[in-house]
Amino acid sequence: MDQIEKVIDEKIQGKPLLTEQKEGNAKKLFIESYGCQMNMNDSEIVAAILAEEGFNTTGNIEEADLVLVNTCSIREKAEQTVRNRLQKYNHAKKRNPKMKVGVLGCMAERLKAKFLEEEKIVDLVVGPDAYRDLPNLVEEVEAGRDAVNVILSKEETYADVSPVRLNSNGVSAFVSITRGCDNMCTFCVVPFTRGRERSRDPKSIIEEIRSMHDQNFKEITLLGQNVDSYLWYGGGLKKDFKKASEMAQATAVDFAQLLDMCATEFPKMRFRFSTSNPQDMTLDVIHVMAKHKNICKYIHLPIQSGSNQMLKAMNRLHTREEYLELVENIYKIIPEMNLSQDMIAGFCGETEEDHKDTLDLMEKVKYSFGFMFAYSERPGTLAAKKMEDDVPLEIKKRRLQEIINLQQEHSLYRAKEHVGKIQEVLIEGTSKKSENEWKGRNTQNTVVVFPKENYKLGDFVNVRIDDCTSTTLKGTAVGHSDNN
Ligand code: SAH
Ligand code: F3S
Secondary structure (H helix, E strand, O other), rough: HHHHHHHHHHHHHEEEEOOOOOOOOOOOEEEEEEOHHHHHHEEEHHHHHHHOOOOOEEEOHHHHHHHEEEEOOOHHHHHHHHHHHHHHHHHHHHHHOOOEEEEEEEHHHHOOOOOHHHOOOOOOOEOOHHHHHHHHHHHHHHHOEEEEEOOOOOOOOOOOOOOOOOOOOOOOEEEEEEHHHHHOOOOOOOOHHHHHOOOOOHHHHHHHHHHHOOOOOEEEEEEEOOHHHHHOOOOOOOHHHHHOOHHHHHEEEEEHHHHHHHHHOOOOOEEEEOOOOOOHOOHHHHHHHOOOOOOEEEEEOEEOOOOHHHHHOOOOOHHHHHHHHHHHHHHOOOOOOEEEEEEEEOOOOOOOOHHHHHHHHHHHHOOOEEEEEOOOOOOOOHHHHOOOOOHHHHHHHHHHHHHHHHHHHHHHHHHHHHOOOEEEEEEEEEEEOOOOOEEEOOOOOOOEEEEEOOOOOOOOOEEEEEEEEOOOOEEEEEEEEEOO
């Protein structure tokens, strides 16, 4: 687990997020983001709201007027990381006594005002649906009072807020399309911290992408806890759709339609999306993916466990057989598709047999990548209330390691499939290992590195894949692709 979590950590966690400076803004904001991509995008929304209030971002905590940390509650370890980080803020505050500290995101929502008691350094607690209230809340804090807003909303999608891009490479960006989740997987805290599911007006999504397009961005990832469940019928919660007028129901836009609209409107941009819950994924989406070259041939399709008993206990509303049938259909329609997984090892009541079912399912699918975790009980979830966290830690760890080892074999297997082929790669930055090499991804989301030659950041390049490790393809550019 540690190995894999580190990969995620390095990418987004604990780095100060920076953006262009707005002239005339005198106050300084230090903001960092933990957890999922949605949090990262929320931090961009927060930075946009605070830019209007006179804040510019800074990478130096000791000159900050306001320090914000966007938090994750998904596992106990994620929360512990944030608490350790708050200890570090204590040191900074000694040298910079004017600094105010706020917590945003899922931990803010889960702990509410309790945060103020538990962590003395915290002045401000703001849940994921309350960022529009930040100007008022910051005013309170500046006047020396603590401030809390953790109200969840039926409507909020921040549709009209133009996020400022933080630590952007100027090439790829996230655009949120849904908020919240109605799925109620028994292990998961997200429905409690992010509220009920609601979708964003497709017009505002297209407008945001247009603005990214005009700024020369090349790749958009559509984000949601559960993107396949996207449904716009004029606003409101997904669960209230059946109560909407006939007209609203008849003109509703679902995820396949949204994807089709985006890919058609911006044929030179690449589209990705995350995350898909198998129970909400339709073959319509796969057909739309097949129709458009600019929709990447990669789906993150978490299953959590390969055992029917476990899927049932987790309240995942499909069986192992239904999942395998979906995967078979996906590979049939798009043979070059790559899939990735999330797995939880050692959920309540998991037997050795259940674990073997997981390994067996992985053998059948051969995912190209995975995010794998030991089960971590989260307060307030159905599993915490009704089930016993009865798999000993040692066994959880051993099973997790077996899952990780198998995934590494499969990642190598999938990587090798690319060797010898010429693939289109979007250049996203300089390779970490060498100044002389570019780094980008092929359509299947596998990282490709190759010598820079005269190519530029943001170019679409055809690259011949010469070699690979389980995580990286190495190649040589053979020319620009026809997408430039
Ligand atoms: N649909 C979401 C899933 C959010 S949680 C998305 O957009 O990614 C991400 C992953 O964390 C889940 O798929 C699951 O594998 C893992 N996870 C969630 N709750 C967990 C828990 N209590 N213990 C261990 N892993 C958990
Ligand atoms: Fe969590 Fe399940 Fe939703 S994992 S985010 S409740 S789809």
